[in-house]
Amino acid sequence: IPFADTLGIDPEEVQALEHLPRRPVDPVVQMSVGKTCGRLYDPLIGRLERYPIPELRLPRAQGALLLDIGCNWGRWSVAAARLGYDVVGIDPSLGAVMTARRVFDQLQLRGRFVVADCRFLPFPPATFDAGFCYGVLQHIDKDKALLSLAELGRVLKAGAVGLVQMPHLFGIRSLYNFARRGFRAPVRFHHIRYWRLGEMRDAFSRLIGPAELSVDAYFGLGIQASDVDLLPWKYRLVVRASTALRRLSRALPWMRGFADSIYVTARRAAQP
Numbered sequence: 001i002p003f004a005d006t007l008g009i010d011p012e013e014v015q016a017l018e019h020l021p022r023r024p025v026d027p028v029v030q031m032s033v034g035k036t037c038g039r040l041y042d043p044l045i046g047r048l049e050r051y052p053i054p055e056l057r058l059p060r061a062q063g064a065l066l067l068d069i070g071c072n073w074g075r076w077s078v079a080a081a082r083l084g085y086d087v088v089g090i091d092p093s094l095g096a097v098m099t100a101r102r103v104f105d106q107l108q109l110r111g112r113f114v115v116a117d118c119r120f121l122p123f124p125p126a127t128f129d130a131g132f133c134y135g136v137l138q139h140i141d142k143d144k145a146l147l148s149l150a151e152l153g154r155v156l157k158a159g160a161v162g163l164v165q166m167p168h169l170f171g172i173r174s175l176y177n178f179a180r181r182g183f184r185a186p187v188r189f190h191h192i193r194y195w196r197l198g199e200m201r202d203a204f205s206r207l208i209g210p211a212e213l214s215v216d217a218y219f220g221l222g223i224q225a226s227d228v229d230l231l232p233w234k235y236r237l238v239v240r241a242s243t244a245l246r247r248l249s250r251a252l253p254w255m256r257g258f259a260d261s262i263y264v265t266a267r268r269a270a271q272p
Contacts (some may be wrong), residue, residue, distance in 0.1 A: 038222030070136030171260030
């Protein structure tokens with residue numbers, strides 16, 4: 001598989017899949033599902049029977065132009081395309097972009113994919129009707145994340161919405177993982193850069209527009225109810241508990257205080 005190494009995958013591991021029964025999932029996705037979707041998906045490496053496509057919490061919008069920042073193999077881009085969005089996905093990895101194009105061709109979806117850095121988006125101002133980013137900013141230092149948010153704000157049209165997932169410092173699982181790290185500052189890509197709720201709200205409001213926070217998940221990052229049928233039974237319990245708490249948090253906003261994964265919705269302020 002070309003450029004598998006750019007995704008952090010050993011090409012020899014991908015070739016080792018040749019002896020397995022053929023499944024309707026791209027080999028790179030088979031090997032990278034744990035890295036791109038979260039550790040709950042590790043048991044699915046090489047065993048996926050379908051693509052794990054999550055539920056995108058945006059309204060249907062036929063023909064609206066959506067930017068998917070850090071699209072990787074395209075799972076959120078697929079979700080957006082199925083809601084009617086005209087998707088443009090960006091990722092710094094050529095291998096990821098090539099894989100996303102193959103996935104879209106296989107699923108007979110329309111989308112465009114560009115190798116690009118989220119800090120320096122190659123698009124004119126006020127280009128997109130919506131912006132989305134999941135599981136990306138948690139891997140880069142906060143100064144770079146702020147540059148990325150400013151760029152997202154720049155390319156959104158006035159009144160357009162940006163929906164971004166962020167890791168919460170005081171989440172149940174977040175605190176546990178941070179403690180295991182000895183509360184040390186992150187130094188590697190896989191180290192999560194945790195944010196406080198106030199930090200999120202202030203940064204998004206300043207760089208994009210008025211921001212609202214909602215719960216994405218409890219007990220970890222990347223937990224998706226849409227994939228519960230794929231997971232081993234012990235992980236299904238985690239997903240269902242997270243989903244139940246998330247629904248309860250709609251009525252009890254204080255429950256955001258111990259959620260691990262937060263969605264920030266920011267509406268682009270009117271252009272001067």
